[in-house]
Amino acid sequence: MTDVADPEAARTAPASTGHEAAAHPPTTTGLTHNKVAMWLFLGSECLLFGALITTYMFAKSRLPAGEIGPNDVFDIPFTSVSSFVLLMSSLTMVLALSALTRGEERTFRVWIAATALLGGTFIAGQVYEFTVFYNLGLGYTTNIFGSAFYTLTGFHGAHVTIGIVMLMSALVASLRGRLSARNAETVELIGLYWHFVDIVWILIFTVIYLFPQ
Numbered sequence: 770m771t772d773v774a775d776p777e778a779a780r781t782a783p784a785s786t787g788h789e790a791a792a793h794p795p796t797t798t799g800l801t802h803n804k805v806a807m808w809l810f811l812g813s814e815c816l817l818f819g820a821l822i823t824t825y826m827f828a829k830s831r832l833p834a835g836e837i838g839p840n841d842v843f844d845i846p847f848t849s850v851s852s853f854v855l856l857m858s859s860l861t862m863v864l865a866l867s868a869l870t871r872g873e874e875r876t877f878r879v880w881i882a883a884t885a886l887l888g889g890t891f892i893a894g895q896v897y898e899f900t901v902f903y904n905l906g907l908g909y910t911t912n913i914f915g916s917a918f919y920t921l922t923g924f925h926g927a928h929v930t931i932g933i934v935m936l937m938s939a940l941v942a943s944l945r946g947r948l949s950a951r952n953a954e955t956v957e958l959i960g961l962y963w964h965f966v967d968i969v970w971i972l973i974f975t976v977i978y979l980f981p982q
Contacts (some may be wrong), residue, residue, distance in 0.1 A: 811965050821921045828917035832884035836912045842902045851894035859967045862960050872950045878941050885936040935959045
């Protein structure tokens with residue numbers, strides 16, 4: 770009879786176990802499986818972008834004299850403004866996640882929409898830039914520099930576009946009541962992807978535009 774558990778202890782034990790399970794994700798890294806998968810994906814993307822940037826630098830160094838090159842087409846002030854717009858979207862992404870974790874869903878929708886809008890503005894600027902470059906005589910097959918440049922920046926633009934789709938999906942899910950503070954990790958994962966895209970652009974902008982030669 771002395772082995773009978775105290776009823777009060779029996780009631781509190783399951784709650785304590787559940788709390789510990791929630792506080793410690795079932796991975797040896799201390800992260801949830803979704804976060805581990807996202808970090809692995811971003812790691813592979815680092816390798817891919819690294820290869821594209823290396824290819825661009827190699828192609829630029831082999832550009833024959835007299836052919837259209839970076840100094841003939843780049844508009845640094847315009848691209849700088851476009852880059853600033855994209856970097857500001859990282860701030861609005863942080864504000865969106867913070868609002869959602871506090872349960873302020875209306876504020877979250879405002880900031881997530883602002884992030885998508887800033888990303889869309891960057892893409893619009895990139896399309897405009899590509900159009901200007903093409904009119905100046907730099908097409909995808911014009912020379913090795915054009916092929917490498919459009920591949921690298923276009924690939925990054927595709928990533929930004931995918932990110933915008935993810936942001937709009939989160940906004941729609943929130944409007945339908947499917948996204949709240951309880952599943953804020955979804956927005957956190959989108960945020961990781963979005964910040965990665967922004968950081969990659971900083972590297973691309975530095976390598977391509979600030980050091981054209």
